[in-house]
Amino acid sequence: MTFDSNAFLIIFTGALIAISCGFLGVFLLLRKMSMTGDAISHAVLPGIVIGFFVSGSQRSLEVILGAGLLGILSTLMIDALRKKAKVQLDASIGITFTLLFAIGIILINLFAYKVDLDQECVLYGEIAYLPIDLWITSSGLNLGPRITWLAGVNFFLILGFTYFLFKELSITSFDEQFSSAIGIPSKGINLALMSMVSYTTVSSFESVGAILVVALLVVPPSTAYLWTKSLIPLLRLTATLGILIAILGYYLAYWIDSSIAGMMVAVAGAFFFGSALIKGNWPLGLRGTSKSSPAFDS
Amino acid sequence: MITQVPNPILEVHDLTVSYDQQPVLWNVDLSLPAGQLIGILGPNGAGKSTLIKSIMGLIPPTSGYIKIFNKALQEVRTRISYVPQRESVDWNFPASVLDVVVMGTYGKLGLFRRPGKKEVQIAQEALEQVGMTAFVTRQISELSGGQQQRVFIARALAQQADLYLMDEPFAGVDMATETAIFQLLQDMARTGKTVLVVHHDIHSAMNFFEWVIMLNLHLVASGPKDQVMTEELLRKTYGGKLNLLTQVTDLIRKQDFNPLKS
Numbered sequence: 001m002t003f004d005s006n007a008f009l010i011i012f013t014g015a016l017i018a019i020s021c022g023f024l025g026v027f028l029l030l031r032k033m034s035m036t037g038d039a040i041s042h043a044v045l046p047g048i049v050i051g052f053f054v055s056g057s058q059r060s061l062e063v064i065l066g067a068g069l070l071g072i073l074s075t076l077m078i079d080a081l082r083k084k085a086k087v088q089l090d091a092s093i094g095i096t097f098t099l100l101f102a103i104g105i106i107l108i109n110l111f112a113y114k115v116d117l118d119q120e121c122v123l124y125g126e127i128a129y130l131p132i133d134l135w136i137t138s139s140g141l142n143l144g145p146r147i148t149w150l151a152g153v154n155f156f157l158i159l160g161f162t163y164f165l166f167k168e169l170s171i172t173s174f175d176e177q178f179s180s181a182i183g184i185p186s187k188g189i190n191l192a193l194m195s196m197v198s199y200t201t202v203s204s205f206e207s208v209g210a211i212l213v214v215a216l217l218v219v220p221p222s223t224a225y226l227w228t229k230s231l232i233p234l235l236r237l238t239a240t241l242g243i244l245i246a247i248l249g250y251y252l253a254y255w256i257d258s259s260i261a262g263m264m265v266a267v268a269g270a271f272f273f274g275s276a277l278i279k280g281n282w283p284l285g286l287r288g289t290s291k292s293s294p295a296f297d298s
Numbered sequence: 299m300i301t302q303v304p305n306p307i308l309e310v311h312d313l314t315v316s317y318d319q320q321p322v323l324w325n326v327d328l329s330l331p332a333g334q335l336i337g338i339l340g341p342n343g344a345g346k347s348t349l350i351k352s353i354m355g356l357i358p359p360t361s362g363y364i365k366i367f368n369k370a371l372q373e374v375r376t377r378i379s380y381v382p383q384r385e386s387v388d389w390n391f392p393a394s395v396l397d398v399v400v401m402g403t404y405g406k407l408g409l410f411r412r413p414g415k416k417e418v419q420i421a422q423e424a425l426e427q428v429g430m431t432a433f434v435t436r437q438i439s440e441l442s443g444g445q446q447q448r449v450f451i452a453r454a455l456a457q458q459a460d461l462y463l464m465d466e467p468f469a470g471v472d473m474a475t476e477t478a479i480f481q482l483l484q485d486m487a488r489t490g491k492t493v494l495v496v497h498h499d500i501h502s503a504m505n506f507f508e509w510v511i512m513l514n515l516h517l518v519a520s521g522p523k524d525q526v527m528t529e530e531l532l533r534k535t536y537g538g539k540l541n542l543l544t545q546v547t548d549l550i551r552k553q554d555f556n557p558l559k560s
Contacts, residue, residue, distance in 0.1 A: 030391060164410050171401050175387045181354045181380040182405030182457065229392045229437050 006131040009145055011250045013130055014264055016151040017204045018242030020158040021216035022224075024197050026231075026238055027162075029221045030173040031190075035090070036078065037217040039097035040194065041201040041210045043074035045104025048202065053111050064202050071198020072191060074100055127207040127260045147207050154203045161196055162235070165189065170231060208261040215265040220245065223272040226279040241271060299531055300328060301521035305368075307332040307461060307492050308353065313362035315345070315352050321360070321515070322348050328511065328520040330494070335480075335487040337507035338496045341536050344514045346496045347383065350463045353494075354380050366461060376406050379459035381450050381467050390439045395449055398438055399424055402456030417456075424455035427482060443470035451479060462486070462493045469498075480506040500532065 028037045044067035051066030074096050081092035127147070135146040143149070162169065171179045172186040179186045197217070204213045224237035249264030256263075306329030315323040323345040330336060338346045351357045353364055355371045367374050379402070399421040400413050407413060425431055428448040433441065438449065447467055454462055462483075468476050483493045484506065497503050503510065510526050512518040512535040519526040519535070 032388075167404055167407070167412060168409065170393070170397075171404055174391045174393060174398070174401070175382065177351075177356055177382050177386060178380060178401070178453075179404070180356060181375075181378075181382075182402075183375040184404060225392070229390075229439060230394065231392050231397070234392055 009131055011246045013148045013151045014246035015243045016155040018216050018245050019239045020155050020200050022220040022238035022242045023158050023162050025217040025221040027169050034218045035093050037197050038214045039093045040071045040197050041214050042097040043100035044070045045101050049107040067202040068198045075194040150203045212261045212265050219268040219272050223275050226275040299519040299526050302329045303331045309365040311363050314360045315348050316360045324516050326517045332492050333490045334508045335483050336494045336509040337503045338511045340513035347465050350465050377460045379454040379457040379462045381454045381464040383465045384447050395436050396434045399452045399456050402453040421456045424452040428452045444475050447471050464495045466496050
């Protein structure tokens, strides 16, 4: 076991990303929209490619804007398919994100000769390269790893978002009709949440990739939900899990010399299955020691 | 048999609502007096919930308009309270009884502001009114159907509104609770609040409502209870199928006898 500044930076950044995703994931879970997070993380691809093409760099504002717009577009599309065309929610999610993702792949191939971007780089990030990817200002000042800055800004944005809109987020998650009736803009809140998910996906795709970010949106909140039935403890436990996942993920990956992001998600999965074993409603012989609680949507 | 009133608290003008070009409410035109306990009766699929939802602006009308306190809905939202059907939410949501009732105060709080001591106080008073003080810290997933319904009513009370729209607040509620809630609603009406309730049971409707609206896609009747609760209008509302029901109602009226309770 080693602990140096690089290890600290990777764990720190991983924890920031895991907590940001976890906070958003809690509200997605409560709205039964976890798969919408999945859809968004894939649907942002064409936005990333277009932003990249326009600006010529994957670190530009255009990329974030493009991805954000596509994220919102995909939520609107899912909603429209469901409400206007009467397609089932799961089917409309499946149709929307695969279509947008396919357009993204076509665009990458079309522009491939011009830009340095490929599917691999979007789908699988690599957090281990973080300490060598430094943000150096034009005057030559070294400000530290760029991705850590990105994750930090993202983290404080999500923290502010959940803090200031906590009341609105919780009431629209619980009872959308009632919140519309008393004048809380539930559609606006929903779009804001979806934009946050898009933004988080983009700012995390370089480090953990577009696929593993989905796991961080879904798994820690679902694990925490097995243990608590109140909202604030749910957010706290999700954050704690995020930190644990980053630490254990890093050292286990270090130990067997493998992907850190992959190991983080594997650890998250292990936490989930452990919790499900203890809290789940198993037949007597398989049951853990604690009292069982009702499943999520029973 | 449609009675219009001067200076109505709620005016529904020529309202038609349709889902997918299929009209579910036809030309509903009514006006309601303030300070009364008003029941909306009608068979399943008559458009009772649709009427309440269009009043709350949750469903856009195909034609017609609605005026509340002689103003458009947007201007008076904080003065209107809404109790949705109990099944419309997931009761496994991680919240306590108090959390849900405090939500009633959110409309007046506005964006970004957090509920404080005053809002908790309001919520606790509302819970006291529906007799749920003992359950303040209970998780909502651990409540019975009737208790959930009372939490929803408490949330509406916490809104401190002038007009209350309740969508089947008595579904799954036992007789004793129903009577207790009805008495609470009557007290509210006495202090000048207007309470509009979608209801199923004709017998208790007879006992508690002062004004009755009968709906079956069209508006069949709207007026003081004594004038509209007649066999003819009930039959018109429920159709020939519910002959038995009207006979029972007649019997109840004549003999003051209640087969449902004995």
